[in-house]
Amino acid sequence: MAVKNVRASMELIALGDYLPPSMAEGKSFLVQRFARIPVGQFHVVGYSVAGEETVVQVPELNVCFDIGRSPHFALTSDIVCISHAHMDHIAGLAYYLSQRHFQGMKPGTIIVPRELERPIDNLLRCWREVERQGTPYKLIGLSPNQHYEVRKDFIIRALATHHRVTSLGYSLINVREKLKPEYQGIPGPELAEMRKKGVEIQYRLEVPLVTYLGDTTIGPVFDHPDVQNSQVLLTELTFYDEDHRQRAKVGRHLHLEHFLEILPKLNNQEIVIIHISRRTGIGRAKYLLRKRIGEAKMKNIHFLMDFENAADAGDVENVGPPLADSAE
Secondary structure (H helix, E strand, C coil), X not given: CCHHHHHHHHHHHHCCCCCCHHHHCCCCCCCCEEEEEEECCEEEEEEEXXXXXXXXXXXXXXXXXXXXXXXXXXXXXXXEECCCCCHHHHCCHHHHHHHHHHCCCCCEEEEEEHHHHHHHHHHHXXXXXXXXXXXXXXXXXXXXXXXXXXXXXXXXXXXXXXXXXXXEEEEEEEEEEEECHHHCCCCHHHHHHHHHCCCCCEEEEEEEEEEECCCCCCCHHHHCHHHHHCCEEEEECCECCHHHHHHHHHHCCCEHHHHHHHHHHCCCCEEEEECECCCCCHHHHHHHHHHHHCCHHHCCEEEHHHCCCCEEHHHHHHHCCCCCCCCC
16 A cells, blocks of 8 residues: 555544454554643643544643543643443543553542442452552542532632443532632731631632533533533533434434434533544534534534544653653
8 A cells, every 4th residue: 555545544533433354454553642722821632532432631721521442641631530331432441540550650639429439449458469569549429519629729619420330520620719809908907807706708700611411312410500600611512414313312422313402501611522422523624613503603513523623642641740760
């Protein structure tokens, strides 16, 4: 096969299309590509194809949503939020923890649905025994509307989603303490004295920065303030064609018709669509959505697997941790 054709075949695989047999002949390997999309003050890095793999990182916030097969760049996130236990979302979890330990990094923090805390802990303990290595980790089980405090000014809230198995979405929230309006203009020493006397002079303001929904169908989660008002919303939109509505129903995934119903409720600055089925493909998915909502409304909607700002896996993986001295 000519070099030009080899490159073309790898590009087609990367864009989520199947190769015809004639082009697949002679292909010795493929380069998986990971998107890196700028969205406001953040970047979204990752890969998401329905049924194959989903791993989505927001590096500025040190968080990875789901872990897929644990690509190297995901190791740089100290926190992994697992939406549900389907293999395409969780397969690389033990590898992520083991590699961080091998690289001399601090133990990863894993946030999971409360119902999955025990079975996932059992699974990770089994891997300790199999690997003969005491891989450390911190496992946090959350129920809907509970939160994990990363710092005083940063929390991760769990949201109930609507998949066919136990599932959660997650909102990354900046917490601010603001002076109540009635106390503005009062000199600092007086405010300090009021605080000593127990007067509540501040109120809590929560600003949802990034919200991730994992796998879900339409439901009350899309009425949650964190979802509607998050600066960046990462949502699945798996199916688009009319004859795929039954597939969406059975699998408890979003269909284009659901998204059209949801979209008027959303106030997000940026929306990133993930988890598209290979049955549709990126080009057709963009076409069908644009046809229904118009070009103007497409300006703040991104498809993670569009690859306009993508890099080959090797390029993205350069942001991973340096190899340990003993690495092979």
